[in-house]
Amino acid sequence: MTTAPAAHATPATPRRRDATANRSALIAAAQTVLARDPHASLDTIAQAAGLSRRALYGHFADRDSLLREVIAIGAGRFNAIAEQVDDPDPRVALAQLAARLWREASAVRASANIALDDAHVADTVRALAPLRQRIRTITRAGVVAGAFRGDVPPELLAFLIEETARATLRELRLTTADADAAVVRVVLSIAGLSWTEQVALLDTHPEILAGDAPVAPGARREGAG
Structure with missing residues (x-):
């Protein structure tokens, strides 16, 4: 009597691959949906991903955990830009940072929308x-x-710059024409530059608002601190 060959166990790799694909689909759907509506429900996100709400819960415990993942992805891109800004003139560096972050916020609209929501300030600050x-x-x-105002401590000035930029982003909501110029000028104003100094700086460095290519990832910044 011939013994039938033992059935081999099905490899777990396809299942892991499917799980990875589903998670990626959920994150991509969340980025797309939340870019349009930062208050979109989990049902809407799951539907956009072509998955059930139950499948979504297999990857994210709740809506906040999914939003934290979207925040983290956007923050990674924002932090990379901060690492790339390297102009030795702090006025130019601050203007470059504001302009590049604005353009990136337009690309990672979901992360920017969530970051503007007061309910997620703590997560955003950490990320x-x-x-x-x-x-x-x-x-x-x-x-x-001596390029920036010296009537307040640097730590407080940095905080004021951050909060003013955030408030400006909330008002503009990533749709205003020439918003990058507006954001740059507001930030420079808080730093202490007059409007005439801002005009002169931007005239001298037109690349700031021209969408210049960022420094390649991993490039070393001189005088980083």
Whole structure:
């Protein structure tokens, strides 16, 4: 009597691959849906991903955990920009940072929308720690060089720059024409530059508002601190 060959166990790899694909689909759907409506429900996101709400819960415990993932993805891109800004003139560096972050916020609209929601401030602050440190470094350098206002401590000035930029983003909601110029000018105003100084700076450095290519990832920044 011939014994039939033992059935081999089905490899787990396809299942893991499907799980990875589903998670990626959910994140992509969340980015697309939340870009249009930052208050979209989990049902809407799951439907956009072509999955059930039950499948979504297999990857994210609740809506907040999914939103934290979207915030983290956007923050990674924002932090990378902060690392790339390297102009030795703190005025130019701050203007470059504001303009590039605005353009990136337009690309990662979901993350930007969530970041503007007061309910997620704590998550956003933690995720953007490298960016916030870079702003403090630029601000401190500007105050020491006399390029920025010196009537308030650098740490407070950096905080004012952050909060003013955030308030401006909330008002503009990523749709206003020439918004990058508006954001740059508001930030420079808080730093202490007059409107005439801003005009002169932007005339001298038109690349700031021209969408210049960022420094390649991993490029070393001189005088980083």
